[in-house]
Amino acid sequence: MPIKVADGVYWVGAIDWNLRLYHNTYSTHHGTTYNSYLLLDEQIALVDTVYGPFYEELLKNIKELVPVEKITYVIVNHAESDHSGALPRVMEIIPRARVVCTSKCKDILSRLYHTPAGIGPATWDFLVVGSGDELKIGKKTLRFIEAPMMHWPDNMFTYVEEDKLLLSNDPFGQHVASYERFEDEAEQAVVWEEAAKYFANTLSPFTALIKRKVEEIQSLPIEIIAPSHGVIWRKEPQRILEKYHRWASGEAEERVLIAYETMWESTEIMAGAIAEGVQREGVPVRLFKLSTVDHADVFRELLEARGLMIGSSTINNTVLPAAASFIEGLKGLRPKGKVACAFGSHGWGGGAVKVIEQAVRQAGIEHVVPGLAVKYRPDAGELEACQRLGIQFAREVKKFSPGG
Numbered sequence: 027m028p029i030k031v032a033d034g035v036y037w038v039g040a041i042d043w044n045l046r047l048y049h050n051t052y053s054t055h056h057g058t059t060y061n062s063y064l065l066l067d068e069q070i071a072l073v074d075t076v077y078g079p080f081y082e083e084l085l086k087n088i089k090e091l092v093p094v095e096k097i098t099y100v101i102v103n104h105a106e107s108d109h110s111g112a113l114p115r116v117m118e119i120i121p122r123a124r125v126v127c128t129s130k131c132k133d134i135l136s137r138l139y140h141t142p143a144g145i146g147p148a149t150w151d152f153l154v155v156g157s158g159d160e161l162k163i164g165k166k167t168l169r170f171i172e173a174p175m176m177h178w179p180d181n182m183f184t185y186v187e188e189d190k191l192l193l194s195n196d197p198f199g200q201h202v203a204s205y206e207r208f209e210d211e212a213e214q215a216v217v218w219e220e221a222a223k224y225f226a227n228t229l230s231p232f233t234a235l236i237k238r239k240v241e242e243i244q245s246l247p248i249e250i251i252a253p254s255h256g257v258i259w260r261k262e263p264q265r266i267l268e269k270y271h272r273w274a275s276g277e278a279e280e281r282v283l284i285a286y287e288t289m290w291e292s293t294e295i296m297a298g299a300i301a302e303g304v305q306r307e308g309v310p311v312r313l314f315k316l317s318t319v320d321h322a323d324v325f326r327e328l329l330e331a332r333g334l335m336i337g338s339s340t341i342n343n344t345v346l347p348a349a350a351s352f353i354e355g356l357k358g359l360r361p362k363g364k365v366a367c368a369f370g371s372h373g374w375g376g377g378a379v380k381v382i383e384q385a386v387r388q389a390g391i392e393h394v395v396p397g398l399a400v401k402y403r404p405d406a407g408e409l410e411a412c413q414r415l416g417i418q419f420a421r422e423v424k425k426f427s428p429g430g
């Protein structure tokens with residue numbers, strides 16, 4: 027059912043209780059929502075639609091408030107299918123409505139929804155907007171703010187001046203399915219964890235742009251931030267802006283993650299000895315065996331940890347498959363503000379430590395502490411070396427600041 031967000035602003039989206047994999051890359055343990063908003067004024071604007079299979083739910087919600095035919099504008103803040111999938115069917119009902127979006131969004135919609143018969147976007151009446159453009163729909167003034175690469179080139183925010191409301195689409199969202207529509211009603215730990223997971227697994231490569239954009243919108247009077255996934259921030263929405271600024275700046279806790287994969291336990295034994303060294307320096311440490319954990323959750327944990335140690339046994343001169351998958355993910359996500367180090371056991375030729383060190387540099391991590399390779403099983407002296415590495419790494423983590 028529709029839920030009031032502000033005067034004349036209603037959530038009319040859909041809840042997807044069963045989504046467990048987003049982008050076919052990262053886990054969504056709590057499902058998600060596709061948030062769509064209806065602005066009721068002299069003219070009626072729909073801001074974003076929903077993923078295609080949820081079209082009927084969107085339609086039902088709109089119809090509880092107004093006939094769909096009364097919609098004058100469909101504002102598309104972002105073209106990705108989870109927000110635009112229902113758009114072609116909505117446009118079949120209101121073919122004369124104007125589709126308001128950035129020029130990049132128009133291009134993407136045209137590439138996504140073209141039809142052989144030439145209907146669809148080719149016939150839509152687009153109103154292309156950019157930063158600073160405004161649209162009056164009666165008493166409400168909608169101001170558009172382009173937000174490229176948050177997280178596609180087409181993203182934009184719609185700011186409703188009179189309500190001090192930012193309709194932000196993906197940014198500030200969280201994959202949480204719930205009947206609670208506002209953050210202050212929802213389970214706090216889950217909401218914040220999923221907000222961090224979204225940032226870590228989707229927005230992490232674009233931190234420089236995000237930091238500037240957050241600073242830009244921090245200058246706006248904002249009372250509500252309504253994203254297109256999860257719950258709406260109405261109680262001190264500045265908190266999520268501050269979090270985004272922190273994450274985009276690469277600020278994190280004095281904490282170490284040890285992510286490793288092992289063939290015959292030797293690398294695992296090394297991980298334990300290294301962890302002991304880190305603890306001796308009073309730095310919290312967590313271990314993750316990469317074939318048994320969800321990598322998206324590890325990347326979420328990494329968002330708030332300054333130190334990352336990656337270990338793998340060597341196979342065929344490289345890392346084990348689970349470690350390979352993890353470092354590939356790391357190279358794409360390019361987490362900011364980290365110190366890294368590699369370790370691992372090998373039989374004869376070795377190679378895993380070198381592969382990991384190359385990968386972390388390719389991931390943009392510049393501060394790399396020289397790693398440690400051990401032949402076969404670590405002996406007493408090598409275990410001491412592992413512990414010393416843990417101590418040294420923890421000291422590097424304490425000294426490190428993301429700015430320099």
Ligand code: FEO
Pocket residue numbers: 104106107108109177178196254255
């Ligand atoms: Fe929620 Fe970029 O789509």
